[in-house]
Amino acid sequence: MEAKQVLFIVLTLGFVPVATWMGITFKWAERYLVAGAFFSTAYLIDINFVSMEMYRGDTRGFEIGITDWMVVSLLLVMLLSPRWRKKPFSLIPPNGSLVLAYLLLAAASLLVAYVPVYAGFGLMKLVRGVTVFVVAYNYLNEEADLAFVIKILAAIVFIEFIVVINQRLHGIYRAPGTTPHSNTLAGYINFINMIFFALLLGHAQYRRAVYWCVLAMGSLMVLATFSRGAITVMFVGYGLVTLLSFKDRLESRKLQIIAVICLFALPLLGKVGPALIERFTNAPEESGESRGYANTAALAMANDHFLGVGLNNYSHAVNETSYIRFIDNPVDRGIVHNIFLLHACEMGWPGLLVFVCMLLNFFRLGYRLVGKQYSVLVSSMAIGITIGMVGLFMQGALEWFFRQTYITVEFFMLAGFLVALPKVQLQIARQHKQQLLWRQLCHQ
16 A cells, blocks of 8 residues: 555544534534535545556546545534434435435446456445435535535636636646546536526526626636537537526516627627637547447447446456457547446446436426426526536537546536425425514514
8 A cells, every 4th residue: 555545544534533523513614514525526636546547447446535535524414413413314315216226236237347346446436426415415405505505616616717717828728627637627517507507597696796707707618628519518508598497487587688698708709719610620530430439339348248347347348358349449449438328338228227217317306396386596406407417418428427526426416406405495485484474473
């Protein structure tokens, strides 16, 4: 074991107990722990155990980091703090059964994997994500909790924007921000962009200048990555958010906001438009051919193996087994750039089915939370998260986004918030009822 790994274990054994004790003892410490847990999902500082950096799969070691310190500490606070005894805690949140089934199928892939340790790397990542899902769901109980979460998301965009500006000033053409790749940054920020656009359209409180700036910064960052897929998804996503925000009725105020956004966007598009057009029109044909070969190889693996070749094992199978016949160029034998085919080949058709059902269930829940019977805040948040998910998996047809650690953790965090929105709605409705009753008593 390397010195850095020993040091990390020592720090973990020190941080988690101390942070848990402080979170239980002091409410302000719990607040900082909440902020740290969710904010750190955008700035992963990880260390790999049993690291295999030369492997070309989506995960190259047992990743663990500072986010896990925060999340585990917060989870322990929820379980042990007297402040949380009146709040219900659920280890398997509502709508979480499909998440559990997905995780169990991922674990089962260890039994059939060509290289079980590679599957273990991938499983560890999913366990981290599902833990964030559980913590996010249990944290979000009231409107004040949701307002705090929105502030954290705004802070993520603001700081990421500063990092991107600094990178651009230092000559980095496709800025990656704090993520390992510009495409990852674009996917991560796009998800959050949908939330702030939905809030801007739906809720008067989030039409203040600061939130206009957050949406503008997020959009600029996606453009700065020059990711063709992400830019397309961003504009399609904004369109879908607009349509869903008009689900019940057409509002002139929303049309005015869209008109203002278009007015300010035209000069920007005129400035960056030529570079974007060149990026779209001059894409190498070899890239499309490479994706096609990888897709064919993935389909062959899915058809040959009922439970797949094992989580995080596509790269091994296409480089070290008979599936090498599908791809001649060693450069192209990395990972299949289609999240659905990646699930099919690594977890079999059953794994893909459960994965798709899990996504559709989240889409269903998000759509159900949009309407007059729900508060504007809950409805807007549901629109943003749902369309963010739709956009993520639209791009997933051309990328393996969901398996990138930043995106995996973000997805499960926002999924946890989505599943918790009915609790927030119940609290808002109860509070509204109490206010009406109080007014009636005062009038009497």
